[in-house]
Amino acid sequence: MEQPAKPNPHLPVVTAGGIHSWKGFRQGQFVGEIRHDARVSPPVFHYLVLRQGSNEIVVWAQEHTAEQAQRSLQATLRQLAGDQRHKA
Numbered sequence: 001m002e003q004p005a006k007p008n009p010h011l012p013v014v015t016a017g018g019i020h021s022w023k024g025f026r027q028g029q030f031v032g033e034i035r036h037d038a039r040v041s042p043p044v045f046h047y048l049v050l051r052q053g054s055n056e057i058v059v060w061a062q063e064h065t066a067e068q069a070q071r072s073l074q075a076t077l078r079q080l081a082g083d084q085r086h087k088a
Contacts (some may be wrong), residue, residue, distance in 0.1 A: 022034045031049070032047060032073045033048050042064070044060070044064065045066050046069070047059065047063070047072060047073040075084060
């Protein structure tokens with residue numbers, strides 16, 4: 001099964017059951033990952049944001065390309081981390 005283009009060439013890809021995951025996105029107290037199910041067409045790249053140390057999903061959204069998912073994920077992480085700093 002062919003792997004899609006990585007959203008970040010420095011992140012390791014984990015593949016299980018046709019689902020590719022890229023982890024390692026961090027900003028403040030938030031962590032994110034991108035997931036792609038290679039069995040689905042057209043391709044969809046989900047991105048998830050969790051609070052560090054928690055299993056609660058804060059944001060779950062999707063884009064049509066890995067690059068779009070990475071941009072949206074990073075923008076979301078920056079926004080959440082900025083909002084968290086203003087509350088402190």
